[in-house]
Structure formats: structure tokens, C-alpha cells
Amino acid sequence: xxxxxxxxxxxxxxVATVSYVLNKTRKMSSEVEERVLRAVRQTNYCPNTIAKSxxxxxxxxxxxxxxxxxxxxxxxIVDGISDFLEQSGYQMLLYNLRLxxxxxxxxxxxxxxxxxxxxxxxxxxxxCVDGIIYVAMHDRxxxxxxxxxxxxxxxxxxxxxxxxxCSVTYExxxxxxxxxxxxxxxxxxxxxxxxxxxxxADARLRLEGYRAAMDDAGLYxxxxxxxxxxxxxxxxxxxCNVLMEMSVRPTAIFAMNDTMATGCYRAIKNHGxxxxxxxxxxxxxxxxxxxxxxxxxxxxxxxxxxxxxxxxKLLVGSIHKRDVRTPNIVLPCSIIEGESIxxxxx
Amino acid sequence: xxxxxxxxxxxxxxVATVSYVLNKTRKMSSEVEERVLRAVRQTNYCPNTIAKSxxxxxxxxxxxxxxxxxxxxxxxIVDGISDFLEQSGYQMLLYNLRLxxxxxxxxxxxxxxxxxxxxxxxxxxxxCVDGIIYVAMHDRxxxxxxxxxxxxxxxxxxxxxxxxxCSVTYExxxxxxxxxxxxxxxxxxxxxxxxxxxxxADARLRLEGYRAAMDDAGLYxxxxxxxxxxxxxxxxxxxCNVLMEMSVRPTAIFAMNDTMATGCYRAIKNHGxxxxxxxxxxxxxxxxxxxxxxxxxxxxxxxxxxxxxxxxKLLVGSIHKRDVRTPNIVLPCSIIEGESIxxxxx
DNA sequence: CTGAAAGCGCTTACAG
DNA sequence: CTGAAAGCGCTTACAG
Numbered sequence: 263x264x265x266x267x268x269x270x271x272x273x274x275x276x277v278a279t280v281s282y283v284l285n286k287t288r289k290m291s292s293e294v295e296e297r298v299l300r301a302v303r304q305t306n307y308c309p310n311t312i313a314k315s316x317x318x319x320x321x322x323x324x325x326x327x328x329x330x331x332x333x334x335x336x337x338x339i340v341d342g343i344s345d346f347l348e349q350s351g352y353q354m355l356l357y358n359l360r361l362x363x364x365x366x367x368x369x370x371x372x373x374x375x376x377x378x379x380x381x382x383x384x385x386x387x388x389x390c391v392d393g394i395i396y397v398a399m400h401d402r403x404x405x406x407x408x409x410x411x412x413x414x415x416x417x418x419x420x421x422x423x424x425x426x427x428c429s430v431t432y433e434x435x436x437x438x439x440x441x442x443x444x445x446x447x448x449x450x451x452x453x454x455x456x457x458x459x460x461x462x463a464d465a466r467l468r469l470e471g472y473r474a475a476m477d478d479a480g481l482y483x484x485x486x487x488x489x490x491x492x493x494x495x496x497x498x499x500x501x502c503n504v505l506m507e508m509s510v511r512p513t514a515i516f517a518m519n520d521t522m523a524t525g526c527y528r529a530i531k532n533h534g535x536x537x538x539x540x541x542x543x544x545x546x547x548x549x550x551x552x553x554x555x556x557x558x559x560x561x562x563x564x565x566x567x568x569x570x571x572x573x574x575k576l577l578v579g580s581i582h583k584r585d586v587r588t589p590n591i592v593l594p595c596s597i598i599e600g601e602s603i604x605x606x607x608x
Numbered sequence: 609x610x611x612x613x614x615x616x617x618x619x620x621x622x623v624a625t626v627s628y629v630l631n632k633t634r635k636m637s638s639e640v641e642e643r644v645l646r647a648v649r650q651t652n653y654c655p656n657t658i659a660k661s662x663x664x665x666x667x668x669x670x671x672x673x674x675x676x677x678x679x680x681x682x683x684x685i686v687d688g689i690s691d692f693l694e695q696s697g698y699q700m701l702l703y704n705l706r707l708x709x710x711x712x713x714x715x716x717x718x719x720x721x722x723x724x725x726x727x728x729x730x731x732x733x734x735x736c737v738d739g740i741i742y743v744a745m746h747d748r749x750x751x752x753x754x755x756x757x758x759x760x761x762x763x764x765x766x767x768x769x770x771x772x773x774c775s776v777t778y779e780x781x782x783x784x785x786x787x788x789x790x791x792x793x794x795x796x797x798x799x800x801x802x803x804x805x806x807x808x809a810d811a812r813l814r815l816e817g818y819r820a821a822m823d824d825a826g827l828y829x830x831x832x833x834x835x836x837x838x839x840x841x842x843x844x845x846x847x848c849n850v851l852m853e854m855s856v857r858p859t860a861i862f863a864m865n866d867t868m869a870t871g872c873y874r875a876i877k878n879h880g881x882x883x884x885x886x887x888x889x890x891x892x893x894x895x896x897x898x899x900x901x902x903x904x905x906x907x908x909x910x911x912x913x914x915x916x917x918x919x920x921k922l923l924v925g926s927i928h929k930r931d932v933r934t935p936n937i938v939l940p941c942s943i944i945e946g947e948s949i950x951x952x953x954x
Numbered sequence: 955c956t957g958a959a960a961g962c963g964c965t966t967a968c969a970g
Numbered sequence: 971c972t973g974a975a976a977g978c979g980c981t982t983a984c985a986g
Contacts, residue, residue, distance in 0.1 A: 265964085266964065267963080275972085276973045277963090277964080277965095278965080278966080278972075278973055278974080279973075281964070281966085282966095282972090287965085287966085290971090290972090308733070309963085309964075310736065310964065311735055311736065311964095312662045312667065312735075312736050312962090312963080312964090313662055313962070313963035313964035313965090313978090314963080314965080315658050316656075316658045316659055316977095316978050316979065316980085317965050317966090317977080317978050318964085318965070318978085319978070321658065323701075323735075326702075331690065332683045332687050336683070337678045337682070341676075341678050341704060341706065344677065344702070344703075344704035344706070345704075348704075353703070354701065354703070355699055355700065355702075356690070357690075357699070358687060358690035358691075385699065388655070388657050389657055389658075390656065412609075495899075495900055521900070524897075524900045525900075528902055550897070551870070551900065553841075554841055554867070554897065555901075556873075556877070611978095612979065612980065613979080621956080621957085622956070622957045622958075623958095623979090623980080623981095624956075624957055624958080624981080624982080627980070627982085628956090628981095628982095631981085633982090635955085637955080655980075656980070658980090659962090659978070659980035660979080660981080661962095661980090662961095662962050662963065662964085662978090662979080662980075663962050663980050663982090664962085664980085664981070665962070955986105956985105956986090957984105958984095958985085959982105959984090959985100960982095960983090960984095961980100961981090961982100961983105964977100964978090965977090965978090966976095966977100968973105968974095968975090968976095969972105969974085970972090970974095
């Protein structure tokens with residue numbers, strides 16, 4: 263590999279001049295410039311970024327720490343991050359914490375793995391990244407992460423007890439309100455809930471949204487209409503079975519994610535009932551299969567990709583010391599219209 | 609941030625000694641060693657990997673170039689890669705080519721984007737990575753990638769016209785043979801095929817596997833039983849509709865992926881027929897929803913995670929100049945038993 | 955056994 | 971206008 267010294271020798275100038283020409287950091291006679299550029303082409307020279315980083319104390323690398331690259335929203339968030347970073351001239355160092363299996367049904371036990379996280383942070387710090395983005399796979403408030411000094415940080419899909427860090431999340435509670443309201447607008451009154459795992463913040467937030475929508479509409483929620491699942495398919499089947507066997511059956515169900523909603527499809531059909539003819543159903547997450555089930559599911563689409571781009575944007579802003587006016591962003595979701603809601607005549 | 613110089617001053621030794629102690633590259637009196645280590649703890653010192661990389665001409669970073677992080681097998685492959693790399697002391701620089709939308713239904717047009725790929729390669733080269741893994745999202749043979757000299761390379765989920773590179777793929781054709789054979793073993797004779805997009809290598813390979821299985825069993829395949837789709841849900845519905853309306857209907861269908869298989873579910877049910885009572889069905893890919901449909905789909909599970917770990921292993925072997933005896937690995941798939949096959953009595 | 959010094963490939967303050 | 975030289979933070983061949 264050619265170095266700057268080689269280019270200097272080949273074009274008969276000093277290494278300083280080569281540097282100035284390549285970085286356009288000093289005006290040069292076009293004759294010198296031409297000589298240098300010719301040598302560059304001839305040798306296929308490209309500058310060593312390691313040496314540059316050492317000298318400049320800036321690597322143009324952003325560390326991305328993901329809870330699990332396989333986690334539902336993560337690839338899309340990373341896609342958004344990579345898009346923005348590339349445009350801004352940054353590269354991405356990815357560290358995968360691999361917490362998917364470990365955290366399953368232990369949504370509130372992230373601090374059991376805080377040491378793993380801090381080790382990842384330390385690796386990023388050692389690699390001299392210019393900034394760090396933490397990508398969660400559940401909406402949560404994170405405590406106890408050791409924030410490296412002088413390295414800006416952003417959280418995607420989560421918030422943290424870190425005054426200096428930015429965060430980008432989505433309107434969890436408000437969207438649960440919205441999708442519940444959708445059922446109310448279709449004149450449903452007996453709306454049951456198949457909730458996610460009670461230990462997860464998502465489940466609590468979506469429950470609040472559901473309750474608020476029901477309250478605002480003056481609709482009563484019998485205690486037994488709130489069925490706690492664990493986000494998994496089987497729990498959707500089981501809890502929906504319970505609902506289907508009640509003496510006063512709900513006419514509509516809000517399942518807190520699409521996986522459990524798919525379980526509800528199964529339970530409803532097993533009871534010889536139709537969707538939406540007998541039971542209306544809505545989900546959450548807009549998973550790929552939500553449009554493949556029969557009938558297509560009405561659900562909530564999360565702004566995952568945008569969470570990534572915005573988090574990257576906030577981080578790059580912090581790196582450049584531009585004042586970041588809104589360090590905590592909460593993005594809206596949108597409702598995807600399926601065919602799983604029946605409008606009841608008044 | 610403390611540097612080695614600070615540690616040397618604090619512990620009253622030379623920077624050379626500090627380096628030797630920290631890297632355990634020379635025996636030191638335990639007294640000196642203790643002094644150095646105390647200074648390290650006291651200052652929370654950690655070595656600057658950039659400086660180390662420059663000096664050693666080795667970054668301990670592997671570049672991972674993915675066609676699209678959202679592509680179906682990619683997160684799992686990257687998970688496998690990250691696992692092996694972490695254990696081997698390497699970090700991962702991720703570059704996302706974002707080709708998912710661009711390549712949709714243009715499976716054979718990768719060379720339109722060869723410039724994008726080579727730019728990614730160049731970025732990795734400039735970053736002085738110790739090796740590069742290219743992660744494809746379709747099984748294909750890649751030509752025209754500019755291989756940087758002196759940087760080992762591995763391909764995951766694809767092969768390449770590159771004598772020096774390793775590759776890890778899966779038994780595409782053989783698995784199609786296997787899943788077809790599964791239907792034959794259940795005494796099906798009229799087995800139709802809902803094929804993927806004809807421009808994709810996957811579709812051709814799986815077709816060959818299907819044909820071989822039918823041939824070996826002495827079963828005749830009417831031309832009209834081979835229905836070309838495009839991997840998408842709608843094409844599954846459409847092609848299966850055609851099959852369902854034939855005067856001599858097949859008793860079983862092999863859909864080349866789970867998405868199209870799900871489309872077949874819809875078409876079969878729309879014709880008032882049952883799965884597997886009237887029509888047996890198998891898929892390919894073992895997508896998450898394959899077990900959520902009703903009845904669960906019998907399908908083929910790809911060794912995605914393993915493709916990642918093996919590719920990383922081959923690459924790290926090449927970096928360490930260990931002779932890599934099997935540079936081209938083809939991994940087996942496994943069949944996931946659902947309830948979508950009816951065994952026909954002889 | 956320990957340390958002074960060269961050098962990895964760049965950038966930039968400084969001198970001519 | 972151009973270049974010699976210092977220095978970023980390490981490792982290691984070399985000398986004492």
C-alpha cells in the first residue's frame with residue numbers, strides 16, 4: 263500500500279503539500295496539484311484512516327450497541343441509523359449484546375445484564391468511537407449504564423437516566439389510545455384486552471392508553487376483560503379462549519401485539535366464530551404477517567426506521583457540538599387499516 | 609484520558625515497561641508490575657486501540673458488508689458472525705448496502721449495483737479492516753467484486769468468482785429434494801410447485817431439487833403443475849388459484865417459500881378446501897409465521913446463524929494464516945414438521 | 955533485567 | 971507560497 267511519503271517522493275513535493283492538496287486545506291498552484299493527483303491515481307493511493315484518526319483524535323466511527331440484532335424492531339432501526347450515518351460520513355461499529363433469549367419474559371430484568379452492556383460500552387470507548395447509539399428492543403427506561411465521558415450518546419427505542427444523552431421513542435400510550443378509539447368509533451362497547459407480559463413497560467403503557475380511551479368514551483371495563491398474556495402466540499390463543507367462553511362475550515379485542523392477535527384468530531375460529539363478523543380484532547406492531555392473515559389485521563405501525571435516522575441525527579448533532587434543541591423525541595405511529603373491524607350499526 | 613506516558617510517570621518506569629507489563633510480553637519483577645497495575649487502576653487507564661492499530665498494522669476489526677440488514681436471513685447471519693468474532697477478539701464494522709427494495713424482483717441484476725458494493729469495499733479497506741465478510745440475502749454467485757489485495761474475504765449465503773475467498777452456503781437444491789420427498793413418502797403423486805421469481809438462483813436450484821425428487825420417484829409432472837410466482841404473497845394466492853381450478857387438481861403443493869405458502873392457504877380456503885384434508889402443503893424458509901398459520905406449516909429451516917459463525921470462523925482462520933482446508937462450505941438444512949401434510953393410505 | 959529511541963502514517967503550527 | 975519538524979499513543983528492535 264502506498265503512503266503519503268510515496269506520493270510526496272513521486273510528485274517531488276513534501277508530505278505536507280500532499281496532505282494539503284488531498285484535503286484541500288490550502289490553496290496550491292494548479293501545477294503542483296496536478297502532479298500530486300497524478301501520483302495518487304498512478305499508485306491507487308488512499309489515505310490511511312487509522313493514522314488520520316490518531317492524529318485528529320476523531321475516528322468518524324459511531325458505535326451502535328444493540329440489545330439483539332434479531333429483535334423485532336432492531337434491523338429497521340439499524341437500517342435508519344446506517345442511512346443517516348453514511349450520508350454524514352460516519353462508519354458504524356456494531357456490537358450485539360445478544361439479549362433476546364436471555365430477556366424473554368424478564369422484561370424488567372435488564373439490570374441483570376448491565377455488566378454486559380458496560381463491557382460493550384467500554385469496547386466502544388477503547389475503539390475511540392465519536393459517539394454511541396444504544397438500540398433497545400423494548401420500550402423502557404434504562405438505568406445504570408456507565409456513560410463514557412466526552413462521548414455523546416443517544417438512545418433509540420428507549421430512554422435513560424442520563425441527562426446528557428438524547429433519546430428517540432414512539433407514542434406507545436397514545437397509539438394504544440388511538441387503536442382502541444378506532445374500535446369505539448365502530449360503535450363497539452364491550453372491548454376486551456389481551457395484554458402483553460405484565461413485567462414489560464410496553465404492556466403498562468398500552469394498558470394506560472386503552473383505559474384512557476375507554477374512560478373518555480364512558481365505557482365500562484369489567485375486570486375479567488383484561489387478560490394478561492406474555493406477548494407469545496400461545497398466550498394469545500389461551501386468553502382469547504377465556505374471552506370466547508364468557509357468558510357476556512366482548513364484541514371486540516385489542517391484542518397488544520400482532521403475534522398474540524394471530525393467536526386470537528385461532529381461538530376465535532376454533533369457537534366457530536368469524537372475524538370481523540362476530541368478533542372484531544386489532545393488533546399492534548404491524549409485523550409482516552399482519553397483512554398475510556385472513557382477514558388482514560388492523561394494527562399499529564411503529565416508526566422504527568425513523569427512530570434510527572432521528573437518533574443518528576441527534577447524535578451527529580451532539581458530536582458536532584451543534585446545540586441539540588430537542589434531545590428527547592417521541593414519534594407518532596400510524597394505524598394500518600386491515601379488514602378485521604366490523605362497524606356496528608347504531 | 610490517561611495515556612501510557614501518564615502511567616509511566618505515575619509508576620516511575622518507562623513507557624516501554626508499561627507496554628511490556630500490560631501486554632505480558634516480557635517478564636517483570638512483581639514489584640514493578642504491581643506499581644504499574646496500581647497506576648492503571650488509579651487512572652482508569654485503557655490503551656488507545658487506534659495507536660496500537662497504527663503501530664501493529666492490525667486493527668482487530670472485521671468489515672461486514674450486508675446487502676440489506678432487513679433482508680430475511682441477514683440479522684441471523686450477522687448474529688452468528690458477531691458471536692464468533694466477539695469470542696475471537698474482533699470487532700465488527702457494519703456497512704449496509706440497502707439493496708432490498710432495489711433488488712426486489714431483479715434477482716439477477718446485482719451487477720447494476722456493483723459500484724455500490726465496490727465503494728463499500730473501498731471504505732472497509734480504508735478503515736484498515738483485517739478481513740471482510742460479504743453477506744448476501746439470496747443464494748447467488750457473485751461476479752465482479754474488486755477484491756482488495758492482502759485482505760482476506762469470506763462470502764456468507766453466496767459464492768463468488770474469487771479463488772482466494774471462502775464461502776458458506778446451504779443445501780438449496782438438496783433441501784428442495786428433501787421436502788418434495790417428504791410429500792412423496794406420504795404417498796402423494798400429483799405434487800404441484802409454486803415457484804419463486806424465475807430470475808432468482810434460489811428458484812432454479814429448488815426447481816432442480818423438486819424435479820429430481822419427482823424423477824427419482826418415477827412421478828410425472830405436467831407442465832401446468834409448475835406455476836411461477838415472484839416470492840410474494842399475492843403470487844402465491846394467484847398461482848394456487850390456478851391449481852385449484854384445474855380439472856385434475858394436485859393433492860399436494862410445494863411452495864418455494866413460506867410467504868407464497870401462506871398465499872396458498874388463502875387460495876385453498878377460498879375454494880372451500882381444507883389443509884391438509886384436501887390439499888397438503890409445504891413451504892421453505894421456516895419464517896416465524898410458519899408456525900402461526902393454521903394448521904402449522906411443514907417447511908425447511910435454513911442454518912442462517914451457523915452460516916454466520918462458520919463464515920466468521922473461516923475468515924479468522926485466513927487472517928491468522930492458518931491453512932483453511934475447506935474454503936467452501938455447504939451446510940445442510942432441516943425439515944420442520946408442521947401439520948400441513950396428510951398421509952394418503954396406499 | 956530495563957530504558958531510550960525509532961517508527962507506524964498522518965496533520966498542522968511554525969519557520970523560512 | 972512551500973517545507974521541515976513535532977506529535978498523536980502505541981510497540982519493539984536495539985543498546986546498555
